[in-house]
Amino acid sequence: xxxxxxxxxxxxxxxxxxxxxxxxxxxxxxxxxxxxxxxxxxxxxxxxxxxxxxxxxxxxxxxxxxxxxxxxxxxxxxxxxxxxxxxxxxxxxxxxxxxxxxxxxxxxxxxxxxxxxxxxxxxxxxxxxxxxxxxxxxxxxxxxxxxxxxxxxxxxxxxxxxxxxxxxxxxxxxxxxxxxxxxxxxxxxxxxxxxxxxxxxxxxxxxxxxxxxxxxxxxxxxxxxxxxxxxxxxxxxxxxxxxxxxxxxxxxxxx
Amino acid sequence: xxxxxxxxxxxxxxxxxxxxxxxxxxxxxxxxxxxxxxxxxxxxxxxxxxxxxxxxxxxxxxxxxxxxxxxxxxxxxxxxxxxxxxxxxxxxxxxxxxxxxxxxxxxxxxxxxxxxxxxxxxxxxxxxxxxxxxxxxxxxxxxxxxxxxxxxxxxxxxxxxxxxxxxxxxxxxxxxxxxxxxxxxxxxxxxxxxxxxxxxxxxxxxxxxxxxxxxxxxxxxxxxxxxxxxxxxxxxxxxxxxxxxxxxxxxxxxxxxxxxxxxxxxxxxxxxxxxxxxxxxxxxxxxxxxxx
Numbered sequence: 001x002x003x004x005x006x007x008x009x010x011x012x013x014x015x016x017x018x019x020x021x022x023x024x025x026x027x028x029x030x031x032x033x034x035x036x037x038x039x040x041x042x043x044x045x046x047x048x049x050x051x052x053x054x055x056x057x058x059x060x061x062x063x064x065x066x067x068x069x070x071x072x073x074x075x076x077x078x079x080x081x082x083x084x085x086x087x088x089x090x091x092x093x094x095x096x097x098x099x100x101x102x103x104x105x106x107x108x109x110x111x112x113x114x115x116x117x118x119x120x121x122x123x124x125x126x127x128x129x130x131x132x133x134x135x136x137x138x139x140x141x142x143x144x145x146x147x148x149x150x151x152x153x154x155x156x157x158x159x160x161x162x163x164x165x166x167x168x169x170x171x172x173x174x175x176x177x178x179x180x181x182x183x184x185x186x187x188x189x190x191x192x193x194x195x196x197x198x199x200x201x202x203x204x205x206x207x208x209x210x211x212x213x214x215x216x217x218x219x220x221x222x223x224x225x226x227x228x229x230x231x232x233x234x235x236x237x238x239x240x241x242x243x244x245x246x247x248x249x250x251x252x253x254x255x
Numbered sequence: 256x257x258x259x260x261x262x263x264x265x266x267x268x269x270x271x272x273x274x275x276x277x278x279x280x281x282x283x284x285x286x287x288x289x290x291x292x293x294x295x296x297x298x299x300x301x302x303x304x305x306x307x308x309x310x311x312x313x314x315x316x317x318x319x320x321x322x323x324x325x326x327x328x329x330x331x332x333x334x335x336x337x338x339x340x341x342x343x344x345x346x347x348x349x350x351x352x353x354x355x356x357x358x359x360x361x362x363x364x365x366x367x368x369x370x371x372x373x374x375x376x377x378x379x380x381x382x383x384x385x386x387x388x389x390x391x392x393x394x395x396x397x398x399x400x401x402x403x404x405x406x407x408x409x410x411x412x413x414x415x416x417x418x419x420x421x422x423x424x425x426x427x428x429x430x431x432x433x434x435x436x437x438x439x440x441x442x443x444x445x446x447x448x449x450x451x452x453x454x455x456x457x458x459x460x461x462x463x464x465x466x467x468x469x470x471x472x473x474x475x476x477x478x479x480x481x482x483x484x485x486x487x488x489x490x491x492x493x494x495x496x497x498x499x500x501x502x503x504x505x506x507x508x509x510x511x512x513x514x515x516x517x518x519x520x521x522x523x524x525x526x527x528x529x530x531x532x533x534x535x536x537x538x539x540x541x542x543x544x545x546x547x
Contacts (some may be wrong), residue, residue: 053364056546073257073368081364087357089270092265103261104365131272147361 003067004155004186005029005052010061012047021047023210024061031154034177034187036197038228039207040236045190046102048207049157053081066154077105080153084160084190085157086144090133094125094143097132098150105151119146122172137164140223145173149180156180159190174200198228206232208239258367262375263382266349272381275344283337283391290329291398321502323402328495330395331413337482338388338421343366343444346428349380350542354433359547373539380425388418412489416519419487419527424448426534433541452483460516484530490518 005028012022022044029035032088037045049057051063054070068075088097097118102112110184120126123146125139148156158177162170170193177187177200191197197204198218203216213235214221222228270276302315351374353359362372392414396407427448432440459480462473496515518528 050360055360055363073366073371075366076364077366078265079364079366081361083357083360083364085357086361088361089265089269089353090356092271096265096268100261101267101361101365103264104258104362104367106257106366144361194347227306 004031006064008062010051010063011059013059020210025212026220027205027215028184029188031186032181032184033203034181034189034201036201036204037188037190038197038204038232043207044205044210046159049159049188049190053079053157069247070180077155080148080151080156082144082148082158082161086140086188088132088143091131093131094120094128096240097143098147101147102150115150119150122146138166141165155186162193194228194232206235208236213239257371259375262372263379266376266379267383276341276387279337279340279344280387284394286333287330287391287395287398291326291401294326295401297433298322310470317502319402323406324495324498326402327406327409334388334391334414334417337391338417339410339424341384341387342425343428343441345380345383346425347432347441350376350429350439351432354545354547363547369543373542377535377538379414380429381422384421384425385418409491409494413491416487416489422531423484426538430534430537430541435547455479455483456486460529478510485526487519487523487527488516492516493518
């Protein structure tokens with residue numbers, strides 16, 4: 001199988017005095033593979049995917065996207081990226097955003113006319129005339145996924161793709177991932193919805209405080225009779241300081 | 256550069272839907288009509304009164320010409336102010352909103368280079384500025400016919416200077432707003448361009464006109480002058496001042512015109528070109544360095 005992404009010993013911190021946001025992450029992603037990147041809030045998942053998408057520069061380590069540096073525009077030609085909390089130029093409409101992004105992808109007029117209405121229909125945004133500034137978070141999330149698949153990517157990165165979606169939207173995204181995976185597209189999925197990750201991913205890496213705690217095929221990471229959530233909670237809790245789960249003014253039963 | 260056309264096209268579409276630019280345009284357009292109409296009414300009132308021109312010190316035609324000069328001089332000032340406001344409004348939003356809202360995350364993950372993105376944004380900002388200020392100037396030109404016309408070329412020359420100056424301001428705001436908050440960027444630009452550069456240019460002009468005798472001061476400001484952007488000035492400003500002095504019955508002298516900016520020469524225009532390239536380069540550098 002062809003290597004789509006290769007991440008080697010990636011490290012990143014945002015300020016010199018900050019702890020490493022990403023600390024020595026290494027993994028590979030092949031065509032047709034669905035890779036789940038899991039971790040608690042602040043684990044460094046989004047930083048990793050942003051470095052793969054060429055949006056952040058690593059401090060040390062290397063990222064290869066289709067064999068090239070992701071900072072090179074040509075390397076991103078076959079990349080579809082749906083960011084966490086996506087947003088778009090707020091005075092444009094959904095169809096204009098897709099036309100804008102299709103132009104950036106180099107799609108010609110005929111192809112744009114064909115793909116944009118179908119993509120809008122998939123996202124449930126057909127006939128939507130309002131400007132983006134009037135959209136709900138869920139509608140922006142749908143548009144985020146729509147623009148990510150518009151270029152028929154060979155790598156689709158979904159960063160918390162279902163966080164703001166309703167149950168039907170989640171089902172559609174799950175079906176989309178299954179379909180793309182079957183057609184050989186590599187998927188990199190960041191999600192807190194572990195049941196979903198367990199359903200669609202064949203490989204997972206669990207991160208905490210920038211480091212990979214465990215990585216492997218789903219069957220290896222999740223033993224028989226257990227589930228991903230149990231494994232995740234056990235691993236993460238063993239690797240971060242224990243916290244009191246409730247503030248004392250709530251847990252205190254005396255009036 | 257692949258993609259810069261799309262960036263420019265959709266940035267222009269966004270600019271055309273921004274209320275702040277529409278508000279500036281409407282205020283400018285109404286202001287120009289009100290100014291022209293008001294001065295014309297003043298002339299009509301004066302002309303309808305048989306005693307107005309009876310003393311013989313000024314005739315109706317001279318008074319009309321004086322009003323036209325007054326109108327053109329106000330229009331020059333109004334265009335300069337609105338061009339600056341529009342430059343700030345475009346500069347503060349064209350790139351900053353994409354970065355601040357997170358749109359840049361989706362855009363930069365597409366196969367577009369930062370150079371193409373910066374070029375598209377600069378192109379859209381310049382075209383937007385030219386269109387809005389150009390429409391105001393067209394309106395001013397139409398209003399000038401109320402006074403019989405004749406000063407249209409002066410308006411064209413000054414319009415070019417106003418737009419050229421506004422482009423520099425806009426590029427400074429664009430680049431600074433890529434690093435910091437856009438309101439802060441506007442304040443920094445205002446202090447740099449309108450205050451610091453303004454003071455340096457004014458002192459340099461006074462020194463050039465012989466109003467500052469101290470050689471050391473003159474030399475220092477000569478050097479400083481070539482370190483900051485030069486505001487371009489057309490010959491219309493001085494011509495207008497001359498005509499107004501003459502019409503008021505005074506004799507024009509170098510002393511009287513010393514505080515009126517001289518028309519920009521080839522050196523100033525070349526320096527403007529260099530400044531534009533330098534600030535456009537700074538916009539690109541800021542966009543390139545920016546992590547989203």
